[in-house]
Every structure is written in structure tokens, then in C-alpha cells.
Amino acid sequence: MMPRVLPRRRWGEGPWPWLAAGSVALSLLALGALLLLLAGRGLGHFWPAPVALVELENGHRLAGEAVKEEPPGEEASGTRGRERLYRTANRDLDAGSWTWVALEAIADVSHPSELVVLERRRWGDFIGRLVAVERDGRALGEGASAWPVLQARLDALQALRDEQARLRRESILPLAARLAAGPDAEASRELALANARRRALQAEADRDRLVLESVDGRRLEQPLAEVVRAWRPNAMSPLEKLAAWGQGVWRFLSEGPRAANTAGGVWPAIFGTVLMVLLMSVLVTPFGVLAAVYLNEVAHQGRLTRLVRIAVRNLAGVPSIVYGVFGLGVFVHGIGGSLDGWFFEEALPSPTFGTGGLLWASLTLALLTLPVVIVATEEGLARIPDHQREGALALGATRLEMLARVVLPMAAPAMLTGVILAVARAAGEVAPLMLVGVAKLAPQVPVDGDFPFLHLDRKFMHLGYHIFDTAFHGGDVQAALPLVYATALLLVLVILVLNLTAIFLRHHLKVRHGALPRV
Amino acid sequence: MSDPSPSLHLRQRLRRGRDRLATALITAGGIGVVAALLAIGVFLVVEVLPLFWPAPADTGADVSWQALWLPQSYEGYDAPQHRWQPTVTSAEERPQYGMTPLVWGTLKAAAWALVIAVPLALGAAIHSALFMSRRLRSRIKPTLELMEALPGVVIGFIAGLVLAPWVERHLAGALAMVVLLPPGVLIAGWGWTRLPAPLRRGLPLGWAGLWLIPWLLVLVTAALALAPWLEAGWFGGDLRGWLETRLGLEYASRNAVIVGLAMGFAVMPSIYALAEDALSGVPASLAEGAQALGATRWQTLWQVMLPAASPGVFSAVMIGAGRAVGETMIVLMASGNAALMTLSPFDGMRSMAASIAIELPEAALGGTHYRLLLLAALALFVFTFLVNTLAEVVRVRLRRRYRRLGGAP
Numbered sequence: 001m002m003p004r005v006l007p008r009r010r011w012g013e014g015p016w017p018w019l020a021a022g023s024v025a026l027s028l029l030a031l032g033a034l035l036l037l038l039a040g041r042g043l044g045h046f047w048p049a050p051v052a053l054v055e056l057e058n059g060h061r062l063a064g065e066a067v068k069e070e071p072p073g074e075e076a077s078g079t080r081g082r083e084r085l086y087r088t089a090n091r092d093l094d095a096g097s098w099t100w101v102a103l104e105a106i107a108d109v110s111h112p113s114e115l116v117v118l119e120r121r122r123w124g125d126f127i128g129r130l131v132a133v134e135r136d137g138r139a140l141g142e143g144a145s146a147w148p149v150l151q152a153r154l155d156a157l158q159a160l161r162d163e164q165a166r167l168r169r170e171s172i173l174p175l176a177a178r179l180a181a182g183p184d185a186e187a188s189r190e191l192a193l194a195n196a197r198r199r200a201l202q203a204e205a206d207r208d209r210l211v212l213e214s215v216d217g218r219r220l221e222q223p224l225a226e227v228v229r230a231w232r233p234n235a236m237s238p239l240e241k242l243a244a245w246g247q248g249v250w251r252f253l254s255e256g257p258r259a260a261n262t263a264g265g266v267w268p269a270i271f272g273t274v275l276m277v278l279l280m281s282v283l284v285t286p287f288g289v290l291a292a293v294y295l296n297e298v299a300h301q302g303r304l305t306r307l308v309r310i311a312v313r314n315l316a317g318v319p320s321i322v323y324g325v326f327g328l329g330v331f332v333h334g335i336g337g338s339l340d341g342w343f344f345e346e347a348l349p350s351p352t353f354g355t356g357g358l359l360w361a362s363l364t365l366a367l368l369t370l371p372v373v374i375v376a377t378e379e380g381l382a383r384i385p386d387h388q389r390e391g392a393l394a395l396g397a398t399r400l401e402m403l404a405r406v407v408l409p410m411a412a413p414a415m416l417t418g419v420i421l422a423v424a425r426a427a428g429e430v431a432p433l434m435l436v437g438v439a440k441l442a443p444q445v446p447v448d449g450d451f452p453f454l455h456l457d458r459k460f461m462h463l464g465y466h467i468f469d470t471a472f473h474g475g476d477v478q479a480a481l482p483l484v485y486a487t488a489l490l491l492v493l494v495i496l497v498l499n500l501t502a503i504f505l506r507h508h509l510k511v512r513h514g515a516l517p518r519v
Numbered sequence: 520m521s522d523p524s525p526s527l528h529l530r531q532r533l534r535r536g537r538d539r540l541a542t543a544l545i546t547a548g549g550i551g552v553v554a555a556l557l558a559i560g561v562f563l564v565v566e567v568l569p570l571f572w573p574a575p576a577d578t579g580a581d582v583s584w585q586a587l588w589l590p591q592s593y594e595g596y597d598a599p600q601h602r603w604q605p606t607v608t609s610a611e612e613r614p615q616y617g618m619t620p621l622v623w624g625t626l627k628a629a630a631w632a633l634v635i636a637v638p639l640a641l642g643a644a645i646h647s648a649l650f651m652s653r654r655l656r657s658r659i660k661p662t663l664e665l666m667e668a669l670p671g672v673v674i675g676f677i678a679g680l681v682l683a684p685w686v687e688r689h690l691a692g693a694l695a696m697v698v699l700l701p702p703g704v705l706i707a708g709w710g711w712t713r714l715p716a717p718l719r720r721g722l723p724l725g726w727a728g729l730w731l732i733p734w735l736l737v738l739v740t741a742a743l744a745l746a747p748w749l750e751a752g753w754f755g756g757d758l759r760g761w762l763e764t765r766l767g768l769e770y771a772s773r774n775a776v777i778v779g780l781a782m783g784f785a786v787m788p789s790i791y792a793l794a795e796d797a798l799s800g801v802p803a804s805l806a807e808g809a810q811a812l813g814a815t816r817w818q819t820l821w822q823v824m825l826p827a828a829s830p831g832v833f834s835a836v837m838i839g840a841g842r843a844v845g846e847t848m849i850v851l852m853a854s855g856n857a858a859l860m861t862l863s864p865f866d867g868m869r870s871m872a873a874s875i876a877i878e879l880p881e882a883a884l885g886g887t888h889y890r891l892l893l894l895a896a897l898a899l900f901v902f903t904f905l906v907n908t909l910a911e912v913v914r915v916r917l918r919r920r921y922r923r924l925g926g927a928p
Binding site: 013014015016017018019020021022023024025026027028029030031032034037038070287288290291293294295297298299308310311312313314315317318319320321322323324325326328329330333367370371374398399400401403424425427428429430431434435464465467468471472477481484488491492495496499500503 | 534535537538541542545546548549550552553555556557558559562563566638639640641642643645646647649650651659661662663664665666668669670671672673674675676677679680681688700701704705707708709711724727728729731732734735736784787791815816817838841842844845846847848851852872875876879880884892893896899900903904906907908911912
């Protein structure tokens, strides 16, 4: 036999295996591209971008961060040149905060180090020059000396803010709660004092003003109290930028959203997601394990049990939105409506439990993930050799003792895998939550210091819904986009970590028990 | 028989009692949980039934069975129409409850998703079952499992806000990519046979899934670079205009192809995992026999393994279809949600699941609109349940067949 003579050997196996290999490569490429895109855009947003000073051919000047370059859109077709999008901010001076500039029209681009970016509570960011810092109309610093003064004043302002927050948390809120409970002369006097102190702090903060100038020469007076932070990206060293990046990431994770979810952080959404998922796992674990133990250990292994098992398996494939519909119809309107009628009559017609809320969302997701836990636990139980059970029984154990001391401990990693997979699935589900209790912006976190501390009837924020809502119902999508990327990255990371843990556990399980059918 | 001490006797009875109690509790709990799960179907049926029985319920809206599925004549239109417009702004208007556009949208989205996902998933399954090196395979499978776990809302966001505008701007580039990628991969394969043997050993077919990725990147760049010429040469410089004038296809930014790409990406891992299981489960004796007779691996696959594994592959595709039909967030975010009934791949659509997600929170409890949305949910439930059951039965049969063919398990 001389294989070299066979003509088809020239092509190896022929063209088809290459197409098959190509589809593996294409899938991996798509997955990698998606993750890279999320990571790049999500993390890149927090890196202080250089601010360019652009001079146009017609003499106009503008300052902004270059965002992207594109060929012109439909309406401006005619020129073939490319256009660049600058984030020029300054929504109070100009009508918008975005400017498209044709590359041909640019005469000069420079990055002067004195350009400042201010993050403000109103009107979004400011980009331009700092002229002076004033206190009661008197200049504290002007020109070159203004920047260090601004830094010092911002630190002082932060101290004032902390003081205000402490006052509010420690004096005003408890006093207000005491007053709400009943008339209390001493409390109302203390409250008046605390409020006066707060007003004094506010007045102290309001004394500072900034004089700003946009690059095309328009002046602007800015109360310092509305400035959150200030930085000069062109003057920062890479190390400073890294520090600013870290701070940005931390603020994203730890702060609440501002400006209709287009700025600030996602802390309430993280909190809501985690709390909902925790509640869900508390609900799903015992019931899932119970059902699996019943199906595998107690029930008569006949045709009916086999059918039920297949049915449960298939429920894992039923679309999540159907569970959402069930949750809305049964939990919210059915059970919740009845609860309202029995216990919260005084609050009607405004519903307490008869509307979407944390409890119903957790219950719905628990139902949704129940098949996952059942299937995983059953797999673990089926893997335990029968002689373990028989050995326990032969030594005189009852079935309960056999289950509790021998079978369940051996199946524990499988259960854990099931719960982790359930959590990973629940953390990513959004569609059912839209029906049973997620909110665009929840004013109150579901956990606080008021009895009963955990408010199961409250609506909550969720990372996945935050992505959907900010990306599709926000006003300024372009401004919100970086935050959406960051949120999506966060969600994906959480889910990947959970899944990796489950995969690791399953691997560990296989190694320990070994006696597995070939996978 | 010696008399055990009374305390021992008591403990025995206590243990028995506890055991009996626990068994009863487990039984009750297990049956309860399973019943709660199965109650979903019952609930939907009970809620939907008042639509049709005893009599069409409230309001002036005609919701007889025929009215839901057949075209109806509406004011302002000459011919009878399929229309889904359940919310009305003024009292004179009549809500329009034609379910056909929703079903159409659902099936269209699912069909495009399968068009993208099935070739990719089957190709990948074949490659990893037959050709891929064992080490790479043990890495690739969990990777694709992770891909399956990516939340729909993230994929939908990327599809709706990144992919859709990008494809709209680089229509010719995207087309060039589709045209260029398959032959490009074939060229890579042909080039590989021409490589000197040491280099070829460095780039074995078993690792092609990895080392083809840079080549794919080259192809993508080439496609984007060639796109302007392609557009100028064949489509008069403007592919969108060409589509509109020549084929009469309006290009909507969020359309069926975008949905198909995104949902295909989401569904592909599940199809892959099941198809790969089916293929690699084929008893080795069959493939070895064929190869001993001189068949190449590809011939073995085509003549021996695929016929043996075809039920498993079929059930994989069915499960993928079930997932595609029920997927909500991706369609919601990437389809534009207009209840259109067109064949054009460049139009948007509105699926049943997306309709439920958007409209149910606003629909009046117990009204016609509410019950119709529940009917849609019931349809989704029944469809996915049947499809999954079918797939499961087929898989069980297949496993039995493998055991018979392979002798020992």
C-alpha cells in the first residue's frame, strides 16, 4: 500500500474538515471578541481620556475627548471624508454635549495641560479652563495658582459633605423617626438645632464659586458645591491616571446612579441582584434537594417516576418569560392580592404585596431554577453506588439515617454545583423580573434599619435590567453607553466566576467518585 | 430472645417513627415541588380558557378563535389584515388582536437563529468529536459551556446597540465577510497541505480550532478592505440603495439577520454540546471498523457516525429551536419590535416572548389583552415542552441503541 499515490491524500481529509475547524475558530473568535469588547469599553471608560483642543479651519475652537471616527451618516452624505465625534460636555453652554467634526475641517489639534474636566451634579461634565476660585466674591487663586486652590477647596468640601451626611444619618433621621412616632418636644427642639447646623454647613459650602472659561472664551460661574471632582487629564502622569482609574472603578461599584442612570455607579443594582439571588438560593436549595431525594430515593421507580423525571428535565427548557407570567399571575396577583386583602387592608387600594417585589421575584426565579437544582442533585445521587446504601441499611440504619449520614454528604458537591448553576442562571435572567418586581430606579434599598429590616415587598434594582433600561430607555444613550458596558462586564464576570466554580466542583466530583460513564 | 432494656426499645421506636415521619415529609415535599412545577401549565390553561369558553369574554373586541389567526378587515384598510395593536389611544379605535404576526415574528427570529447556529454548532461538534486533539477538547467544551451561560441581556445589548449600527454602516463589509470566510478557510486548508512536513506537524489539524483564529482575523480585515471595491463594482457604490431599488428590500437597522446572529450565538453552545455528546458517544468499534476498511475520517463520519448519531443530532437541533423560540431579551433588544409580517431578512419583527415582556405589565388584569398574552405564554410553554420531550425521548432511545451496538456500555 502506498498512500502517497492516492490523489485525495493531497487534500488531507478533503475540504470539509477545514470548514468544521473553521466553525470552531469562528465561535471562539466571536466569544473572544465579545468579551474583549466588553472588557475594553467597560474598563477603558474609567481611564482619564486626554482632552484635545481642536482648532477648525473656520476659526472655531472646541475642547473635548475624541470618542470615535466614522464615515458621515446618511444625512451628510456627499463628502467622502471621515468625521470624528468629540465629547465636548458643557451642556449648559452649548445645547448638547457631543460634536461631530469633519477631519478635513480640523486645522490643529493640541493637548494643553491646563484644560480641566469637572464632574458636576447638574449639567454633566465641564471641559475648559479654570480662571479663578472665589470665596464670597473674593479671589482665592487666579490663573496658575487656581488649580492647587481648587484641589484644597474640593478636599474641604468633601469634609463638609461627610459632616452633613453624618449629621443626617446620626441626628436628623432618628429624630424624625421619633417625631413620627408621636409629639415629642425635646426631639423637635433637637431636630431644629440639627437642621440649623445642616443649613450652616450648606451655607459654608455655598460660599465658594469657580470662574470657568470654555475654550472659545465664554465665561461661566460655577458654585463649587455642585462639583464632584476635578482633574486635568493632560497633565496627569500614567501613575496618577492609574490611581484615577482605580478610584473610578471603585466609585462605579460603590455609588448610586445619578443623572437618570447615565452617570454614577451601580451599587444599588449590585445589592439588589445579590440579595435577590441569595433569597432565591435559600428558597430553591431545600426544595430542589427534597424533590431530588424523593424522586431518586423514595419514590417507586416505575413508569410514572420516569415520566415525572423527564417532565422536570424539560421544565428547564421552558422559556423564562413563561415563569415570569406564572409569577405575575399566581404570586403577585393571586397570593399577593389575597395577602393585601387580609393583612394590609388599610393601605389599599395601593398594593403592598399585590405588586411586583423582592419576594415574588425571588420566588419566581426559585421556581425557574428548581429544575436545574433537581437535575444536578439527582445526577449526584444516581452516581452514588448502591452498595453504599445497602451497607448502611445492613448495619441497621433507618432510611433517614442512611440518607442523612451516607447519601447526602456524598452528594453534597453535586448539590452545590446545582445551586451554583442555578445562581448563575438566575443572576442573568431579566425577562421574568420585568414582570415581577424589578425597578428602573428604586428609591429605597430593600434592607435598612427599620423593622423588619428586610423589606420583601419593595421593588429592587437589578444589574441585567439596569443594562436593558439604560441602553434602551435612557435619554442620552451615547453618554450612558460606557456605563452600560461596565455594567455588562460586571454581570458577565459574576456569571463567569459562578460557572467556573461549578465546573471546578463538577471536575472535583468526577475525580473523587471516578465511577462515571464516559462523557 | 433476650428482652432489650425499655430505653433501647423506646429509642428503636423513636428512630422508626422519625424515619417514617421523614419519609412522609420527603414524599409530601417532593410531590409538592413537582406539582408546583407542573402547575405552570395548569395555571396558563385555566387563565386562557375564559377567552373561548363559555363565551368570548368582555369588551367589543372579537376574539373568536378565527379572529385571532385569520386576517380581519379594519377601518382604514381596504383588504383584510393581520394586525397586532392591542393598546388603543382613543375610545373610537378598536384594539386589534391578530396573533399571527407575533407567531410569525417568533418563528422568523428562531429560523434565522437556527440558520446561523446549526451549521456552526454541527461543524464545531464534528470537528471536536473527530479531529480535535484530546487536550484542546477538554478545554473547548467548558469554554463553550461558559458561552452558553452568557446572559441574554448582554448579548441583546451588544446586538442592538453595537452590532446593528455597525452592520448598518458596514453593510458591504459584512456581506464581504460572509462571502469570504468559507472560501478563506478552505484556502487555509489547501495551503496547509502545501506546507513542508515539519511546519505541518507544528500546526496539526487537531489544533486548527485555535490556529485558524489569526487567519480568520486576516480574512475579516481583508473583507473590510475589499468592501468599498465590492460595493462600487457590483452594487453601484451603495449596497443599501441597491437593495432597495433592485430587490425592494428596505433595510431596518434592527432586523431579522441581526437577531439571528445574536440568538444564533446564544443558541449555538447548547446545540454543540448535545450534538458533540451524540457524536462522541457512537461506539468506537463502528468508526474503527470503517477506518480499517480504508475510509478517511470524513467518510467515516458521513457514512457511519452521522447515520448512527442522527437522532442525537436531531434532538440537539430541536432543543436549540426550543431555546430560540423562547428567548426574550435578545429579540426584545435587537429586533425593533414592530409586528410586521414580511419575508424580508432586513425587516424587524415582534416575537411572542418580547410582546409578553413589554405588554403584560400594562395589560389590565383579566382583560382580553391579558388573556391573549397568557395564550402566547401557553403556546410557548406547550411548544418548548413538546419539543424538549421529543428530544429527550429520542436521546434515551439513542443511548439504548448505542449500548446495543457497542456491546458493553
